[in-house]
Every structure is written in structure tokens, then in C-alpha cells.
Amino acid sequence: MASTEPPAAVTPPSSKPNLLPLASPTIITPSAAASVAVAPTASSSSPATPSVATPRPIPSDAEVFHIPSYSCWFSLGDISECEIRCLPEFFDSRSPSRNPKAYKYIRDSIVKQFRRNPSSKITFTEVRKTLVADVISIRKVFDFLDAWGLINYSPAALNKPLKWEDKDSKSSQHAADSPAGPSLDSTPPVRETSKRLCGSCKSVCSIACFASDKYDITLCARCFVRGNYRVGLSSSDFKRVEISDEMKTDWTEKETLQLLEAVMHYGDDWKKVAQHVGGRSDKDCITHFIKLPMGEQFASSAEFGSSINKLNQMKDDNNISSSSSPSKRLCLSPLADASNPIMAQAAFLSALAGTGVAEAAAQAAVTAVSEMGQGEPKADIRSLHGVQGLQDASITSNGSDVLKSVEEAHSGVNPKPEEKKVNVEEVEEEIRRVAEVQMKQIQEKIVHFEEVDSQIEKEWKQMEQMRDILFYDQLNLLKHERAIRKSGQQAAEGVRTQGDYVS
């Protein structure tokens, strides 16, 4: 997960030394628990001092805090894109007490409090007793920091499965665990011993196989039972490995290369990709492709050709994060549709990568498809899928940008006759969901307008009351005036009549 190049190249620019005035804290990122396929290696990034060649000696008085490498974007000085995406309610000005300043105050206080005693876990209740804010805001920030390992993170806790692991990555962690154990130290990635084919009968292993760590041999269940091992092995050397569909085979580098080439060529046509890779079903291809660590592993290896580099470059260019090391991130996306694992993954990625990257990815996929002269409706559907996932994941933010870009890409692509079979039901489902979302938005708008309406009515009534008061006053005035005038007249008349009498 972390960068494999020497630390000299990696310097997160945004992190500043602000924890201690004297010694700048060095954040060392040990390899994280295998949240995705292959166990990563360790790297160190110095926030403050300029990085030198490997390995840099840590100043003895620096405070060292361990955070997982997928959280290396974090810095006490600023708020990063990742936080804005994961906790949008603090940044959308919907409520006056949930604003960036309050968020920063809560976040910094929690992190500082934890770092005062990093060896012990800090509980939510401890924290909320000391913060001047409403308890649910505190809880949200606390859970966010906890999930990202910025608090309550200690190397001993690495073996626990992480909070947001879905069932797909759980199975891959299982695979990484069984041969390699906790991948805390900086050993190079241990290749899984279970191979695709049985060592003796050369058939594809399914359901369960037996692996021997000592001799690096895999046998399918049949061979194991029959006793088809070579001389020197006994049945006790093997241990049973339950494997799901994903795990029965390990993706060799060659296969991954083929997969990536196929994706570049065929874009979203997973059937063709599966054919190209050979031996993998299209579902396997999709899941593995999504899980690929994007970037470093393949960038360094020259034999993978320019296609991979191009893919990585594209992702690099669109990398919004402040960290310069391209690393795959997972982000908690509560809106992901869990029932469809692919959509869930797409939602995770898009929520994490943000609309810019997702836009570019959608565009690239669409243009790649159009270049190869594939059926345009296919691209429609896949892009719709992508759009749907993106909309779900970034409902309050600029989903419209993505839609726009996808539509633009569409207009550029010439419609071609449909050749392949299309999953119409999926499309309709997606369209329906989009429509539902839009309807919800409209409903909310209606409610809001109704409120405004009733408010205006009230004010109108007040105005009417005031008008009545004024009118009443006016009436009184007039009455008095008239009364006075009358009495004046009467007085005048009285004088005149008296005068008559006199004269």
C-alpha cells in the first residue's frame, strides 16, 4: 500500500510540524494490515525535515506516532480532501455549528488527546466529556479518525480486520494471512503458496486444496487424497486451504499484465477481457482489476510495458490527494450498495478518488471503448453504471460534473450498431435508482419551499395586523377631529344665537 520507492521521493507537502514546538514529530508508516491483496512494504516519510537517502535516522527526541500508510494524507495543519468527502456534513454549511473550524477543533483535540497517551486506547466518552460541542458531531469525527487509524492505532492492533472491509477484501486478507501472517515488518511481499494448478495432476484447484509451506507445493483435494506427492513429503506437511472462487488461484504477474492489456483494449467488455486473460471468468477479472494496487508495483517493473504506465499516469495525474505517493485508498462509503459487490467497490473507489478522478476514469473508459469500435450502447451502460455508482457515492457533491463529462464523452463517440448481448435489466435498475434519487431531491426541495411559504404567510398576517392597527388609529383620529370640529361649530353657533338674542 505504501510507496516502494525510497523515502526520498515521498514528502507529503501539506503536513507541518505542529505537535511539539521543539522536535518535529516523525510519522512513520508501517505496512498496513493487508487490506488489499498483497502485503505492502514499509516506508517512512518525514513531514518536516527534508528527506535524505534511505534510511534516515530518526532524531532521538522526536515523537513518533504510528499511523497506517493509507492515512498518510493526514496532517494537523489542514483539512484534506479525504476528510471533506467522508464527513460532508461539516463542510456543506447546512448547520451553523458544523463548520470546518468546528471540525478542525474537534479533530485536533481528539488526536492530541490520543497522542498524549498513545499506548492506551481512548474511548469516545472520554473525548466527548472534554470537548465543547454537541456529542453527535464528536462521535462522527471520532469514528472517522478511528476507522482511519489516526487514533487508537497500535501495531498490535494490526491483526484485526479493519472496520470497512467488505467480504471481498476479507477473503483476500485471509489469503495473505495464511501464508504470511501479520505483515508488520518490512519483508518483501510474500507470494501466496497456493497456486492455480495442482502440482501433480495439473488441474485447476477448486473448493479446497492442500498447500505445503515447506516445499511450496499445492495439491488439489483429489491428488492429496490419492497420495500423489513426491518422495519426501508426508500428509502432515500439507494443510488444508479453503478457497473461494477468488482465492483458488493466485494472479500471476503475467495474468495481471494480460488483464490490464485487455482492459485497455476492450474497456468494459469483461467477456473479452476474460477471454484475453485466459482461464479466468469475467467476474474474477473484474474483482481482481478493482483490487489491483494502482501504481507503484507495476511502474517499477519495466516488462509491463507502456500500457500499464499510461494507466498509472492517468491515475497519478488525477490524484487529488496531497500525498505524492500514488497509493490506493479505501474510504468508508455508507452509500455503497452492498448487494452488488462491484458497485460497492466502484462506489468505494469513486467516493475516495473524488469526482475528478472518477470523471477522468469514466472518460478514459468511454474513449477507449470508442477507439476500439465497440458497440456504443455498451459504453452507455457501463458508463451509466459508473455514473450510478458515482451518484450514489457523492450524492451531495458534484455528481453533476461527472454526468456532464460522461455525456460529453458520449456525444463524441459515434453510435455503432449493438453487437453484444446487453444486460437490459441492469440498465433499467440503474436508471430507476437514478430517477429515485432525483425524486428525493425534488421532494426535499418541495418541503423546503412549503416551509418558506408558510413563513411568508405568517409575515403577511402580521403585516395585515399592523395595517389594521394603523387603520384603527386613523379612524380614532378622524373621529376626534370630527367631534372637535362639531363642538367648535356648535360653540360658534351658540355664540351667534346668543349674539342674536343680544342684538
Place this chain on the structure above:
Amino acid sequence: MKPLPSTSSKTPVKFRMPTSENLVPIRLDIEVDGQRFKDAFTWNLSDPDSEISVFAKRTQKDLKLPLAFATQIAQSIQTQLTEFRSYQGQEMLTGEKIVPIKLDLRVNHTLIKDQFLWDFNNFDSDPEEFAKTFCNDLGIEDPEVGPAVAFAIREQLYEIAIQSVATARESRNAKKGRRGEYSSISSRSTGAALDLMKLFSNRYSVVRKRKEWDVYEPMVDILSNEEVNALESMEERKPR
């Protein structure tokens, strides 16, 4: 000079906390099997009620309380929120309302005594900001004081708001009998509100009278362990 009927004075406003955010002060005082749990915090009304049980469970787990506490906590919070919400549809009168807020609280080893004036009509006010600044300025080290101060302010504002709802109701009933008697309503508004005129009756200066200086000055006391114990036992004896 007859005060003109402007929107700020005397026209009823929908009930809410007179602060920028509608945060409700929640006080917990639960006793289960001889174990007593007291707490006070602020709750954001716009959060869904599903948060209540999550929060209660979390609190119970973090503090290692017996399970029965979780349901009690959730119930208590729910009751207080419902009570707050029941006031929400009603109107409250907001005349010229400068209210005195008194702080008289003890948080762990810190004792705070203070009194100040708060503009009840200022719906942009922020007790949280006040509490943070208060702790910063007075150099209070215990981080638990801040939330307690904010809570105390909110609680008092809440009380005053409830009272003004009651007076609004009274005045509405009175209005049915007498029309045009607007001036009487303002004199009937809550005793907690000070009449601005009286406050500034000293026409020669706006500086507070010397004898009132002590009252309005914040006082922070750090107590020793024995004093804390003594106070705690006194508090235990009082309400029970």
C-alpha cells in the same frame, strides 16, 4: 415615546434555543443497583433518533457500566428530546430581553462562579464559543470545564425560553379580552428579563456600579482533594 411594533419586540417567534445552533441541553441522572451515573451534554436536534441508542450503548460500554444503563440512558435522552420537541410548535415572546446568566458549577477540582448578561434575542449567539473563550482566557487546565460551562448556559437559556412560551400563551389568552393593551404584556414578561430602561437608569455613565463589580467578575477556584470530597458529600445529601 411609544415603541413602534417592530418585528423584534413583542411579536411571537417560534420556540427554539436562542442560539445559532438548536442544541438541546441533556442532563442524565440515572441510578441502577446503587450505581449512580450523572452526566450533562448537548445534543443536536437535527440528528436522527437512531443516534440515541448508539450513543447510549457507546457510553455504557466506554464507562464499563452494567447493561441496564444503556436502556435507561437512551430512555432519558429520548424523554428530554421529546419534551423539547413538544415546545417547538409553540410561540414564545421575545421582547427586549437581556437576561442574566449565572454560572455556579464545580467540575472535578475547578469551581466556577460567574454572572453575566446575555441577549436572549440574539439568535446567532454561541454558548460553545463563549465557553471556549472563557476557558482560554482564564487559563483553565481541566478540559472538562468547557463543556460544563456551555451546558450551564444552554440550560438557563432553555429555562428562560420555556418561561417565555408560558407568558406568550398567557398573553394570547389575555388578548382575547383586551385589545390594544400591548404595553401591559411587556411588563408581564418573565421576571428574569431585565428592563433595559432600569438597567441603564444611571444616565450619567454606562459603567456598572461599583458594588456590583464582584458579582459580575468570574471567579475560578481550584479545590484540594478534601474540599472536593466535602462538597461531593454535601451534594449527595441535598437532593436525596
